[in-house]
Amino acid sequence: MKLIFEKSTFDREGFKLPKLDVPECKLPTDNLLESKKVNLPQVGELELVRHYTNLSKLNYCLDSHFYPLGSCTMKYNPKILETIAGFESFSNLTPNLSLSKKGFKYIQGSLALLFQLQNLLTEITGTSKVTLQPLAGAQGELTGMLMIKAYHQKKNNQKKYVIVPDTSHGTNPASVAMAGYESISIPTGPEGQMDLKIFKEKLTDEVAAVIMTCPNTLGIFNTQIKQICDLAHQKDVLTYYDGANLNAILGKIKPAELGFDIVHLNLHKTFSAPHGGGGPGAGPVGVVDKLVPFLPEPYIVKDKNDQFSLYQQSPDSIGKVAPFFGNFQVLLKALTYILILGKEGLEKVSEIAVLNANYIMESLKDYYQLPFRRRCMHECVISAQKQKEKGISALNIAKYLIQEGIHPPTIYFPLIVKEAMMIEPTETESKKTLDQFIQIMKKAAKLAKESPQTLKQAPANFIFSRFDEVKAARNQNLKYKNNNNE
Amino acid sequence: MNYIPHTEDEIKEMLGTIGASSLDDLFSEIDKSFFSKSFNLSEGRSEFELFEYLKKIAAKNDTSLINLSGGGFYDHYIPAVVDKLTSRSEFYTPYTPYQPECSQGTLQSIYEYQTLICRLTGMDVTNASVYDGGTALAEGIIMASRITKRKKVIIDSALNPLYQKIIRTYLNPDFYQIMIVDSSGYGLNRKKFLELLDSDTAAVVFQNPNFFGKIDDYSDLVKAAHEKQILTILSTYPIALGLLKSPGSFGFDIVTGEAQCLGNQLNFGGPLLGFIAIRKKYVRQLPGRIVGATEDKVGRRGFVLTLQTREQHIRRNKATSNICTNQNLSAIKALIYLASLGKDGFRKLSKMNYFKAQFARKALAQIDKIKIDLNYPIFNEFVIEIENLGQLYPKILEKDFIPGIPLAQFYPEMKNKLLICITEKISKQDILKFKSILESITYLI
Known part of the structure; x- marks a missing residue:
């Protein structure tokens, strides 16, 4: 198909802007100014609409085709999610109102929903507290790795390695590297789960964490998972649950109860937020008590008068992985999905x-x-x-x-x-x-x-x-x- | 509602094929003690009940205020075509285009998007998107350090303070050395920068327009940095690039920024849209997805994900970044937004922001109790100083204006200073009304 540039006509005006209602004034000096206009395509609105409508039709998508892409959980995205996300009071809300306490009263609706989602995801994962900031699963992993690093530094633990099974997603070793650790890959045994014997050999005091996807990318639930977490904890090795495959145990098993310290979720997978052709997603991270001080900030709290505000006072917080509260719109869709399905619905999933x-x-x-x-x-x-x-x-x-x-x-x-x-x-x-x-x-x-x-x-x-x-x-x-x- | 289409009979039949006695039996390999005793979640609701519930909660937000705040997250008008087109299922319900034959819609759109980001920034190459302007910059710095094999980064303090926090989180302090140069007034401390540039420096980082709205000429610093093989990084605001000199013509090596302003709603801060554009020679160091043109077996042009050996799913721990899913749909919105405005429209829009902000700055400067430094060039944001800002801020909110971003939380020395942004959505009447509100409430102090 032709590109939009190949349909462009030199002097055709695009979108009509309102008239300038203030006087024109001097432009900045030449050294600050671009003399040429940016070479953007000039097409009429109908031509623009046809171009992208016809282009879109070249995609297979979930709404038109069976899409059994493994580890991506391409489940149906209920249309009500889009309707809710389109509410003007959500979509047009500026996050800048959260930058001053005086602004909180204008954003109570969005804060209330984020607070509710924090709590629901805490319950679903069995963790103590959840940050909604991470913008995707991979960023959730990085957030987890940075908290692991902060935890060990605080305790003066000398740690160098992170264990990942050889079936892990590529993001796992890449996130490990970004946090400044080296990854140790453990082979898979004949049962399709991480070889426990080799794991034990590699599990030294220098290991900072072990990352497990459970069920793993073979679709197999590791029956030794609790033992793995226990062994890790004996050496103050933190356990990380990659939530890409949570859909398999949703509403049945809470990762933290298996012994995981950190759990990330992919809301665009398990919780039905659409995948957008490659994002935006969302990768909230839940942690158990001992890691709460290291969470990114702020997170949302509710005061005695049922008013919502922001908590950002932990000296040990790793900082920020996103400017505000994560991909709010995606979070809102996941919340809607959880509320519609409810307890029985999620178990059935x-x-x-x-x-x-x-x-x-x-x-x-x-x-x-x-x-x-x-x-x-x-x-x-x-x-x-x-x-x-x-x-x-x-x-x-x-x-x-x-x-x-x-x-x-x-x-x-x-x-x-x-x-x-x-x-x-x-x-x-x-x-x-x-x-x-x-x-x-x-x-x-x-x-x-x-x-x-x-x-x-x-x-x-x-x-x-x-x-x-x-x-x-x-x-x-x-x-x-x-x-x-x- | 659970969106599951199976009848009881079908479930039985399927269990029969599998050889399982019940749905529970499917989980029989898992130790019983692994299962949670309770899930404290409410019952499911009907779509209608939920709609009503969320409508009520949405009403607790107030989006009726006139928004004079920017600081990286801008309120621009979005033509209706942007959302209408991107709410097509074909755009929002597929995933990463791993199979190019049935994903040309996404792939061609991203190729077009990459072209426009390169044209806006004056750079050679960009990727399919990153999360936001802050992480784009963090990735840019990591990339610069990898290219130069150096660890020191010098950053102008007039860089968006939220980005500064993200950078500090992303960059491992055991490895990187971050130096912040305090801007003198609102502008650059050129002397300090020139002093600090040395053979350990991987990159210098600026923002244009800077966080205080100031626009500057960076050619001297870019040149000085290049003489010491230091990479130069600029964080920028795409709407301003309709008017301002492109980062490419200043000679920057890596250009990053937040492109939410191009056709994406504010959405309480997410999804956003980060971009990172670079010189071609560094393409193998670029993180994230890249789309390239090719041909099918009979010579028809098409597009594929390319240079994937940089990425985590191939290179694992040696990848340029861990990034995978990020902001595809936001990028397509930006593309359609730019294509809708077109060459002339975009210039006009950019100028409109500029003219209105100059008008507002002059108008507000006439108020007795407000101090504004008119001596530096701005694009569409500027700083004003009002005595007792803390007390006045909520009063202005009550008059239906978000008066900007109070700066003291980020820059303690900037007590009583407010960063104001004027976009094309703010009318002359709004500006005059805001002025009279400020006049009346400052009169009282």
Whole structure:
């Protein structure tokens, strides 16, 4: 499709501004001024609307296609969330009113909701206090790592390492590095969970923390998780729960009760805030008592007169990871979701999420290799190793799914499974949708045997064929230039 | 409501396929003692009840005040097309475009967005977005330190104080040395900067317009820094770039900022939209997603995520940052906003902010008990000094104006000083009304 720049006409006026109602005055001196106008496209409103409407139609999205992207929890985003987030009294509220105590009375509504969400997430995670500031899961991890660092520094503990299983999300070791620690990777044992023996060997006094995703990215719940937390605590090693997969145990298990000290949540995953094509998300972090002094500030408190205000007095606070209260709009959506579902609704989420994933795994076990023969939780990992013998990769199968109107699962992750396909259907998908998916996956397995070429050429009869990613990396064409090289 | 479509019969049938006796049986591998005894949560509600409940709570916010506060978080008019288009499911319900064949809508939009951020800043390359202006700057500094293999960072105190806090949180004090140069008055302490630049310095950091609204010419300092192989970083305000000299033409190496002002509502401070734009030679050090153009098998142009070996999902602990999901939808809003205003419209808008702020500054300077330094150039923000600001501030709020940001909380020496912002949304009438309110309440003290 053409770019907006290629539809632009030199002298067409765009959006009409009101008339200037004050006198013009002298512009800043030349050394401060840009002589040329910024080269923005000039298109009429209808053309603009058509351009982005037509462009949007090139996306598969949750509202139009099954989207079983593993570890991303692509559940349905109820429309009421958008309606609430669109309330003008929420969307137009300036955070600057929170910069002065005198402004608090004008922002009581938003503070009340943030306070309510802090408490709900505390209850769901079993922690003592939650910060809503982190702007995404990865930033939640960094926030957690910085608190871990502050905790050990306060206690004069000499710590250097953070343990992460080899199935962990890439953000885990990256967050560890940002906080100035080194990560130690622990291999996965034959049961699909972190090798306990090796873990024990590596668990020295120099370890600051251990990060666990539970269930892990294989979709397997680590049955030794409590023991791992206990062993860690014996050496004053803090335990971090990566909440990317909380959907599997939502309303059933509280991570802090398993022995975790820090828990981050991805509100855009478990709590149904839409993913926005890659954000905005939100990554609140809950901590147990001993880490409360290190939380970012401010957080919201309620006084005796039921008025909400801000607490920012801990000398040990790590500071700020966002200018105000995090991605308020995303937080509001998650709160709405939690309140609509309530206790029973949330419990049901994990049950049906686990049911759906196991149903897919069982239905496909004769067609694809299963790296671990045990029950999965909210997602399952299957492998295209069998198909690889015929030259068919997970990528080929993914592209075939696109051709058949399904967004592919996460592929080639976790890294320890060859030709991995990580499938997370979520609870909001019906049996009928799952059955269709299963049929298409079976057909792909059949084609791999009988007509591998069909898969290698997929997506066929589609708007696009496969893109040359090597060329993209080589050419580094990262912005548009017109004929005048502008 | 739980949005689960399964009937009881379907659940039974599925359990049969799995070979599980009940839904509880699905969790049978997990030790019983792991399960929580109680979840103290309320019962679910109907959509209607919730709507009414949240409407009541929303009414406890007051968005009717005329907003004269900025400080990095600006109240600009947003054309209706921005929200109408970005509230299409196709934009807001997919995820990161890992599969380019079925994600061209997001990918092309981000390529267009990257193009516009480069044109605004006068820089070569940018990424698909970062969280906000503060973390963008923190990432920029970390990047500069990695490139120069140096640890000292010199920062102008007229940098947004909230960003300063974020930077202090992000930058590991065991590793980085942060030096703050106190601005003389509202402006730059050039002499001090020149003194401090040395061979240990990774980067110098400025903001233009600075936190007090002042605009400046940075060419001399950029040049001096470059002579010592120090990278220069500027945090900037995109609306001002419709009028002011682009950071690229000043010679900056890394340009960051907050682009909420481009088509994103204030939303009580989030989602925001950070950007980071750089010289092309540093592209492999850039954090975050980058979209690049390529072709499909039959030569049709399309777009993919590229240079991914910088990123956490490939490089893990060696990645340029841990960032992954961030502000995609906010970036698309910024794109549509800019495309809607167009070349002429954006210049006009930027000038309108400038003219109105100059008018307001002069008008308020006429008030007896208010002190305003008119001697430095500003874009659309400026500082005023009112005696007894603490007492007067709530009184002005009661007159339906958010009078700006009191500066003493960030700069203790700036007692009684207020940072005021005038955008295109503030009419001449609003300004005159604000003036008369200030006149009447300062008259009483």
